[in-house]
Amino acid sequence: MTTLEDRPSTALLVIDVQNDVVGGAWHRDEVVANINSLVDRAHAAGTPVVWVQHADDELEPDTEGWRIVPELSPGEDDAHVHKEYGDAFEGTDLEDVLADLRVGALVVAGAETDACIRSTIHGAFTRGYDVTLVGDAHTAGDKSPWGAPPVEQVVAHTNLYWGFHGAPGRTARVLDADDVAFE
Template sequence: MATDRLKPMGSHPANRWRVDGTRADLSRAERKTVRAVELDAQPQTVVVDAHRSALVVVDMQNDFCAKGGYLDYRGIDITPDRAPIAPLQALIPVLRAQGVPIIWLNWGVRRDLLNMYPSLPHAHTQDGEGAGLGERIPGGAAILLKGSWGAQIVDELNPGEQDIHVTKHRFSGFWDTELDSILRNMGVCTLFFAGVNADQCVMTTLEDASFLGYDVLMLRDCVGTTSPDYCMQATEYNVKLLFGFMSNSGALINGLRP
């Protein structure tokens, strides 16, 4: 039977049937062939399939990375959290041109905070003083409230129309979100991690990704943290020892070159 008469059914080519009234083709023949990409990494050189990879950019939001945001309001130097901006500006267009999905994984809390347990607000204002999650900074926006200025991606990074957005309300982007379902539907098995803070939301998401069976690489120049240096050192150590690999944007760009 001619397959050109079958209609596609499914939101992504990697997981799409083709059907008509008498036949359902479940072979997923639209899957792309392997695009092997080799890149320098630690503890070993890595070969990945670009057609089954995605970049996950975590929390590059105004509240963490912009003047007038939550961290700035708290008097924290946001320079380390802004460091990933320039390498991401160089990397993201290359990945888009190669068809590698860009996933923006961002905080966005409910106004009523009904899915927040006490430990999470406590992590953001331990003495209960000052503005906390979902509350308005004096003269500014509500902290990490979904749809607020603080929850928006920084102006220097421009999401594309085909990019994917996932909202989270925990440090890990896999907890109680649709991220895992999206990745599996797209046939993704390798994740490159970028964003802030490297030792907190990036790391917990990377850990959960590893536990769920994804191959994980942290791009060192594309992550940042306002934590002490030893936190970043421990993060790198544990990524290489327990979960996956450390690499950088230059190695990935070089690996993608024909």
């Protein structure tokens, strides 16, 4: 499976579920509820949860808009990674965090589907991780005024192509939140 040596563990990676990122996102409440269920089940199973938060000129650290949405409660021992690029591995300590946890497989949820989710799942896969995208636990804001398809189509397309993604020694798949099993 993973091409990373001595990495038998799985982690839940929750990307950018911040107030200003998902405030107007497609199916926000349903997606956040699915993520909350994943986090609760991961914690109960002893699976590491890693929270990723984006920052830029419009999303400043330690502001209300930058904070994780109030419906989600990171655990006391959960790791936090702060990023400035779409791919959560770029310019961060995410790889070190995952190496310390001996993680070789990621379960990914969060926002935004067409930016940070897409960049991170590809970044993880090319770095040797097995990557499960939680098909009903990622979302984005509407970018159709700039020529993008409606969010529902962006999510459906991402789920479609990720389910058929492949490479030697690695697994890519899409599961609904209820079908994710943490052990």
